[in-house]
Amino acid sequence: DAKTTQPNSMESNEEEPVHLPCNHSTISGTDYIHWYRQLPSQGPEYVIHGLTSNVNNRMASLAIAEDRKSSTLILHRATLRDAAVYYCILRAGNQFYFGTGTSLTVIP
C-alpha cells in the first residue's frame, strides 16, 4: 500500500493561512493525491485531489512537489470551522487507505 506521513497535529490562528504537509515518497506514477477532512462523529469530507499540477477549488489549494513525493494542502484563511483531522491519501488501486492524519486546531 502506498503510505503517507503527516504530522500528528498542527495549530493555526484564525484568519491566517495554514499549510498542511504530507510526505508520500513511495508514490507511483498513476497515484492521485487526495485530501479529506473529518469532523468529530462525522464521515470524512472531500477536500481536493490532484495528480501532478497544483489544484485550486473553493475549499483549498493543493501544491504538489515536482517529484510528487510530497504535497501541501493550503487553507488560505483558517476559520474555526476548519478545525478537523485532515487526511492525505494515495489511491492504491481501487481502495483508499487512511493514515493517521493531522489534527488541526484553529485558535480564535
Place this chain on the structure above:
Amino acid sequence: GAVVSQHPSRVICKSGTSVKIECRSLDFQATTMFWYRQFPKQSLMLMATSNEGSKATYEQGVEKDKFLINHASLTLSTLTVTSAHPEDSSFYICSARRQGGGGNTIYFGEGSWLTVV
C-alpha cells in the same frame, strides 16, 4: 457535490443480535462502495470493498461471515453485523466511488454509530 447517505445514524442492539446499516448514493451510481470502521480517536480502517452484483472483497483480518455485505443495486450497499458483541461497537462509515473527474473521487456517508449492549 455527490451525496452518500447512511441509515441509521445511531443504533443500539443487544449482544447476539444482528443489525443492518444501509449506504446509499443519492445522486450518482456507484459500482463500488467501501465500508470502514473507526474506533474513538483512531483513523478509519478499511473493512471491505463492495462491488455491485458480485461478492465483496474483505481486508485481511475482517470476518466475512460476521460482517455481511450486500451490494444489490448501483445505489445501495448494506452491511449486516451478525451476532453482534460489545467489541463490535464502533463508528461504521461507508463510501462510494464516483467515476470520472480524474482520480475516481470517493464520497463518504455520515457514519453510523453502533453500540452493542
